[in-house]
Amino acid sequence: MSILSETRKSAPKLSLDRRYLPVLGTVVVFVLMLVIGGARYENFLSPAVLSNLFINNAHLIVLAAGMTFVILTGGIDLSVGAVLALSSVITATMLNAGIPLSLVLPIAILSGSIIGLGMGVMIQYFEVQPFVATLAGMFLARGLCFIFAPESVPIRNEGFVALSSWGVSSGRWRLTAAVVIALLVVAASWWVLHRTRFGRTVYAVGGGEQSATLMGLRVARTKVMVYVISGTCASLGGILFAMFSRSGYALTGVGMELDAIAAVVIGGTLLIGGMGFILGSVVGVMVLGLIQTIITFEGTLSSWWTKIVIGVLLLVFVVLQRILTLRRN
Amino acid sequence: MIDSTSASRAEQITVQHSQPTNPTVQMAGITVEFPGVKALDGVDFRLFPGEVHALMGENGAGKSTLIKALTGVNPIAAGTISVNGSSMRFNGPADAREHGISTVYQEVNLCTNLTVAENIMLGSEPRRFGGLDWRTMRRQAKVYLERMGLDIDPSSSLGSHSLAVQQLVAISRAMVVDAKVLILDEPTSSLDTDEVEQLFTVMRQLRDDGVAILFVSHFLDQIYAIADRITVLRNGQLVQERMKDQLPQRELVSLMIAGTSDAQVSRANERVAVTERAADAKPLLQAVGLGRKGAVQPFNLDLYPGEVIGLAGLLGSGRTELARLLYGADKADVGSIKLAGEPVKLRTPRQALGRKIAYTSEDRKGEGVIGDLTVAENIILGLQAARGWIRPLPTVKATQVVDAYIKALGVRPANPNALLKNLSGGNQQKVLLARWLATAPKLLLLDEPTRGIDIGAKTEIMNLVSELAEQGMSVVFISAELEEVLRLSDRIVVMRDHEKVAEIASTPEVDVPRLIEIIATGEEDK
Secondary structure, X not given: OHHHHHHHHOOHHHHHHHHHHHHHHHXXXXXXHHHHHHHHOXXXXXXXHHHHHHHHXXXXXXXXXXXXXXXXXXXXXXXXXXXXXXXXXXXXXXXXXXXXXXXXXXXXXXXXXXXXXXXXXXXXXXXXXXXXXHHHHHHHHHHHHHHHOOOOEEOOOHHHHXXXXXXXXXXXXXXXXXXXXXXHHXXXXXXXXXXXXXXXXXXXXXXXXXXXXXXXOOHHHHHHHHHHHHHHHHHHHHHHHHHHHOEEOOOOOOOHHHHHHHHHHHOOOOOOOOOOOHHHHHHHHHHHHHHHHHHHHHOOOOXXXXXXXXXXXXXXXXXXXXXXXXXXX | OHHHOOHHHHHHHHHHHHOOOOOOEEEEEEEXXXXXXXXEEEEEEEEOOOOEEEEEOOOOOOHHHHHHHHHOOOOOOEEEEEEOOEEOOOOOHHHHHHOOEEEEOOOXXXXXXXXXXXXXXXXXXXXXXXXXXXXXXXXXHHHHHHHOOOOOOOOOEHHHOOHHHHHHHHHHHHHHOOXXXXXXXXXXXXXXXXXXXXXXXXXXXXXXXXXXXXXXXXXXXHHHHHOOEEEEEEOOEEEEEEEHHHOOHHHHHHHHHOOOOOHHHHOHHHOOOOOOOOOOOOOOEEEEEEEEOOOEEEEEEEEOOOOEEEEEOOOOOOHHHHHHHHHOOOOOOEEEEEEOOEEEOOXXXXXXXXXXXXXXXXXXXXXXXXXXXXXXXXXXHHHHHHHOOOOOOOHHHHHHHHHHHHHHHOOOOOOOOOEHHHOOHHHHHHHHHHHHHOOOOXXXXXXXXXXXXXXXXXXXXXXXXXXXXXXXXXXXXXXXOHHHHHHHOOEEEEEEOOEEEEEEEOOOOOOHHHHHHHHHHOOOOO
């Protein structure tokens, strides 16, 4: 027995690092981009630029947080961009109709939760592919936007304007309400994923649904819940985006679900599920944001280069993940 | 153990066992029905505290069904289950687990992406401030691991450990809920000898702590090393429950497989004459030291043209694994294959097919027939595969081939355009045979070709096999029914615990009891 245990003792230390490897890769890329940007452009590493990185992407951070839950279970949510638009349109039209802010915000957030619940039930109990179910959710949400308001609706509600322009600054660092909310969402997500049985079940489902069931974990409930969480995050993201743009518009967030997925994948979460970290997703969003910033700073480059760089990065990260998983087996 | 103590104590224990007052689990008259089949028919089963109870039976005997009936995976049509005297019905493994009945499956059903600590503790994890208390969790997990004699880091991920360790972690998990009953469903199938010994140490310790252990294994030696009591199931019915000491291996094996034969097949005078091999005959295929870890121990085997080799052994003894090695469906770790004296490498079924070796799977539904294609399409499939997709088979030729085989094998209905799924099992098997015969193989590996088909079709297929051999084909015939093996084979290879233990000529002196003895003892000579 002692021989057996001794030979097994040395193994785990190395593998522990491997779980963090994809995230470490993301952090390295992020730091590398900061260094390159800082070396090439003046004022690149200024507090204003870095603050804006968060301010411009607060909604995407929230989307990516919700998406992380879904992808960790091995699913996908294509509806988040449309749900974001729906929530922003609901917020704008209802506020303009004179409904109080304290009622509008919960309703807007709930709209995403309900769509998420519907998709989750379809996926879990009717065994519809997540891709198809959330595609349906995407069309549904996008169509509903136009029923509320086909045109862009500017928001004039005083309370909402005050909320969106609220911020704390220290020197040239600035934090808006949206950023604070986004960071709170990230903190809550981290706590849920790492400190609750539900969170660990999310990982367990991604690692092997049948095993998780046989371990007596509540798989069905968890799988539905991740879509509710993702939908809720998306509608919260819609409010943040409305705060950012002071309007609600049916055509916002087209393709934003793909940005969120890209951020999560670049952030080191395995698309097959079971492995990844919420903080990785945040860094993933930051990497996407930095690409955009660098291209703005470059000045002469067309903004389409953003997509090209994201595409290349995605490819590299997916291949890297593949190599990692292949080696694991 | 028991036998090392004094005789009076042993007697005491026997008395204690033979007059059990309160079994932990008592299942009575359990009947489980699946559409069209009675998987379990009024089975009684008892589990006593502080005992390892082995559940034995061949494929389809109902072992897993019984376990699933207990844990509530399969609904029970009739019968009662009582745990510690009170009547119970569980609605799933999780529910059973909460009532102290934990199951560890053959394939480790844990999450390899989570840490060892989580895999042990999730479901009954310690909490602090409303969230998981990781530190306490790791500490508690460590305690359970130490009980298993495992010194591993609880915060390492489970996937970084060997299967054996994962298996022990699974048992640790079972112990967290203070399991009164531990069900081990073939836990040893992927473990090596040392690891099995470690598992047994743990099992003995748990048994001495009063845990009732239900143990399923196909390895007879392991059963006799660890079990106290043995229950034998056959065809969904209880055959017998007995203390291990009162059930010799030979009797156990005959309980497991005897009686499955049909009088029609077992008539000894129907035995096909043993072909005399010419003295200068050259083997068609020679396997030298061929083996694969965890599947078959290295073995030598010569196959001659015109000869039928029967493979006998219990389920899980390595019969199928041996055939798959010869066919290249599984890759051998060691050894080599010579075909007509030439060394060859068979890495894929396609290469084997190119060398005129054909294999019909025991899993007819999963690996063989394609139900949504017609009889004709199924027959020409193998022929077409051998030609390659570039050169389609001419329609006229295809029709000729199909008609010829339908007639020769007596496929009914004799309609080449019938969908295969609408044919009976026996006729599906004939079509499958036709598929491989159409490729004109020199070596035909038949894995359980007679399973689940009616007696008439069985006889037809067996007659066909002996005709093929007479025409010079070399045949390997695998069957769970020893009478069939005896009747057809020129030579019989006996498999036991993944090892080729004997190779005997099928002389008239060799009969079923003799074969059973070899299977049970693993020895050729008495």
